[in-house]
Amino acid sequence: xxxxxxxxxxxxxxxxxxxxxxxxxxxxxxxxxxxxxxxxxxxxxxxxxxxxxxxxxxxxxxxxxxxxxxxxxxxxxxxxxxxxxxxxxxxxxxxxxxxxxxxxxxxxxxxxxxxxxxxxxxxxxxxxxxxxxxxxxxxxxxxxxxxxxxxxxxxxxxxxxxxxxxxxxxxxxxxxxxxxxxxxxxxxxxxxxxxxxxxxxxxxxxxxxxxxxxxxxxxxxxxxxxxxxxxxxxxxxxxxxxxxxxxxxxxxxxxxxxxxxxxxxxxxxxxxxxxxxxxxxxxxxxxxxxxxxxxxxxxxxxxxxxxxxxxxxxxxxxxxxxxxxxxxxxxxxxxxxxxxxxxxxxxxxxxxxxxxxxxxxxxxxxxxxxxxxxx
Numbered sequence: 001x002x003x004x005x006x007x008x009x010x011x012x013x014x015x016x017x018x019x020x021x022x023x024x025x026x027x028x029x030x031x032x033x034x035x036x037x038x039x040x041x042x043x044x045x046x047x048x049x050x051x052x053x054x055x056x057x058x059x060x061x062x063x064x065x066x067x068x069x070x071x072x073x074x075x076x077x078x079x080x081x082x083x084x085x086x087x088x089x090x091x092x093x094x095x096x097x098x099x100x101x102x103x104x105x106x107x108x109x110x111x112x113x114x115x116x117x118x119x120x121x122x123x124x125x126x127x128x129x130x131x132x133x134x135x136x137x138x139x140x141x142x143x144x145x146x147x148x149x150x151x152x153x154x155x156x157x158x159x160x161x162x163x164x165x166x167x168x169x170x171x172x173x174x175x176x177x178x179x180x181x182x183x184x185x186x187x188x189x190x191x192x193x194x195x196x197x198x199x200x201x202x203x204x205x206x207x208x209x210x211x212x213x214x215x216x217x218x219x220x221x222x223x224x225x226x227x228x229x230x231x232x233x234x235x236x237x238x239x240x241x242x243x244x245x246x247x248x249x250x251x252x253x254x255x256x257x258x259x260x261x262x263x264x265x266x267x268x269x270x271x272x273x274x275x276x277x278x279x280x281x282x283x284x285x286x287x288x289x290x291x292x293x294x295x296x297x298x299x300x301x302x303x304x305x306x307x308x309x310x311x312x313x314x315x316x317x318x319x320x321x322x323x324x325x326x327x328x329x330x331x332x333x334x335x336x337x338x339x340x341x342x343x344x345x346x347x348x349x350x351x352x353x354x355x356x357x358x359x360x361x362x363x364x365x366x367x368x369x370x371x372x373x374x375x
Contacts, residue, residue, distance in 0.1 A: 002044035012040035059145060061104060062097035068136035077247060078229040087132045101146050109154040127156055167319045171307050172200060179301035191282040192297035194270050196316065202257050203320035203338045206291040206313055208249060212281040214271060220264060224339065225254035228288050244288055251341040321350050
């Protein structure tokens with residue numbers, strides 16, 4: 001930022017901070033301007049731009065990544081913070097971290113991708129590290145430290161892959177049945193089958209399921225407005241200690257979803273069994289259930305039902321969305337139910353389901369044209 005001081009009428013001194021020297025002392029540049037104050041302001045703007053460029057020229061990629069973390073971390077969920085810090089650490093292991101922003105080029109980023117791939121990094125890891133660098137360079141662009149985001153200009157190479165697919169409804173029913181059987185035998189908690197059913201019916205994330213309270217149920221409508229974050233505070237004394245924190249949902253939104261009668265009956269039964277033991281829907285007592293525990297319920301039920309281990313708890317959310325779209329429900333309604341910030345994301349993730357509906361629509365429209373008046 002530049003300062004303007006009028007030394008005498010018509011003569012102004014303009015100073016701008018341009019960074020620090022190797023000893024950490026502040027470095028300034030100054031200009032003497034003769035004329036009106038507007039002339040001094042123009043020079044001040046030029047010096048401010050120059051100072052930003054100088055800062056960018058001296059800052060390395062690794063230093064920028066640290067600044068990006070410090071600047072944006074407050075807006076992240078704990079799990080996001082942990083993931084992004086891990087990705088930044090991976091980027092800083094490569095020599096690209098020592099390149100200054102002024103010298104960073106698209107070929108540097110391409111060469112970095114090649115090194116990662118040859119070093120055994122998987123496609124997802126390369127993508128995540130690239131996105132971290134691109135986001136940090138976006139911040140540098142906003143600050144005026146660079147004039148172009150070179151990472152945004154480098155495409156990520158994608159291998160052709162077979163879509164993961166979706167759980168069949170028969171498989172989902174088998175898993176829910178297995179969970180009910182395990183709960184009847186006291187092999188897992190009574191809340192387990194209810195949690196898995198809610199995952200199917202609401203499409204809620206596991207962290208959102210863990211945060212449900214009995215007060216969130218209003219008749220046949222369920223309010224989803226928070227999530228349970230797992231904070232990992234491992235140290236030498238307690239390396240496995242976990243803290244559960246009630247946070248906003250992933251997108252920070254509040255949504256209200258309808259619940260069918262069979263699910264309501266399961267909730268009523270659970271409430272009669274342990275609803276008076278605490279405020280949380282899926283855990284008795286004063287503490288919510290851990291999202292990790294819900295995943296453990298899922299694995300136990302899945303394995304008992306003999307379903308392939310490739311399927312994750314999150315696949316119940318995918319089943320919910322795909323089944324809804326295939327049944328003809330519009331994408332905007334499905335996106336709202338899932339808590340997607342933008343229906344465009346629903347379109348991208350569930351394009352296969354939309355294509356299936358489109359094929360059915362084609363038959364419907366074609367059939368309408370085959371009809372004849374009076375037939």
